[in-house]
Amino acid sequence: MKQTNQHITDLILQLQGVDVSKYDETFLNKSIQKRITETHCNSVQEYCALLEQKSNEGEYFLNSLHISYSEFFRNTLTYSALEHIVLPSIALQKRSTKQKEIRIWSAACAAGQESYSLAMLMEELKNGDCETIKYRIFATDQDQTQVIEAQKGQYTAEALNNLSLKRFNQWFTQLGNNYIVKQELKANIDFSVFDLFSEQLGCPPASIFGDFDLVVCANLLFYYKHEYQKMILEKTSGCRANGGYLICGETERDILIRHNFKEVFPQSAIFKK
Ligand SMILES: C[S@@+](CC[C@H](N)C(=O)[O-])C[C@H]1O[C@@H](n2cnc3c(N)ncnc32)[C@H](O)[C@@H]1O
Structure with a gap:
């Protein structure tokens, strides 16, 4: 072989x-x-x-x-922990340090399902008791075709199966046989092409200095050899804010554990270094 x-x-x-x-x-x-x-x-x-x-x-x-399969709210347990524990605790910490912006990097965003799922959670957080919090999601992928699709935010009904009816009604409008993400949800997401193996760039240029509270780097590590997984983990870790979280796919947890990341909640795929 x-x-x-x-x-x-x-x-x-x-x-x-x-x-x-x-x-x-x-x-x-x-x-x-x-x-x-x-x-x-x-x-x-x-x-x-x-x-x-x-x-x-x-x-x-x-x-x-180039495998670009993705889903909205892929990995239920991880998203549930994000929604109920991690994002509210980041918001609380921001409030106590008088910072206003939560910064998120969706580092292999494919056609946008992951970035829009994160944006929905952030909007729900704002509509709860964190209305003064602002957020910015930097959504990147190496594949320009995927980034264009993500910016479009247009999906088949089948692709939206994972969404609750409430989220579906709130964030999508029908366009022919498909559904398109509303502009309000797109407003806080910056899409761009970014190769995680770039030797020149440490983080997406649009984010200027990184400093991410949350980096989602999910379901791509397992396609690469160990030394390249290490390079991706170093890159995504290097631009996290102090105490920032790193999230992988639930089937990639062992890779992060091998690289001495500490899982914040058992089986959740949410890590800190
Ligand atoms: C299987 S999809 C996963 C999408 C999403 N993160 C998820 O969990 O559903 C893998 C994505 O990783 C992207 N990717 C693979 N290697 C990459 C690299 N070196 N830099 C940036 N993106 C990469 C691919 O283009 C593809 O869109």
Whole structure:
């Protein structure tokens, strides 16, 4: 498996100029096997020949590595802890230190489901007893197509299944067969393209200095090899405010525990360093 992956990794670098060696071996192998089946090749050798002959196969292969699946309020337990404990406690701490703004980074926002879920929680907090609190969400992804989709905020009815009726009615309007996020919910979110492996940038430029109370970096760590997971965790940790939280996907908890993060509530995927 290692040798096959290495050969294809070298070919992709040579033909497409993209280094895919940072991806986890098992994930890379599954993606290669999937493309072999989809292209009806009978062997890895045949697939390598195809990669060399058909210039667009390299692009198809790279696209197959970009998994952008997301959901509103994905990981119920985490969102419940955020709603009832973490966000109110950040708001309380802001109030006691006379700071007004809660700063959040949604670091792999895909088509916006995560960022809008966070914005709904913040709006509900403001409508409770924290009306003086302001918030800003910096929502980024490496994939420009996803960022454009996120800015649009347009979803199928099926994509909104996880939402309560109250949230659905409050924040969406119908547009043909789809539903679009209301402008009021978009108003406090800044969407931009940002690669977590960027060597030049430590945090999204729009945020200027980072200082995030909450960073959500969910459901992408497991696609990368250990050393690259470490790079992402260093980057997302480096721009948290003092005492800021880091949130991963619920299936990624072991990765953060391995990197000495402390889980704030058991099984919640909400961590502090
Ligand atoms: C499976 S989706 C998860 C989306 C969302 N965070 C969630 O939990 O539902 C993974 C996202 O991570 C993004 N991603 C992968 N590698 C990235 C990187 N190096 N920098 C920024 N975003 C990245 C992908 O483009 C994709 O939109």
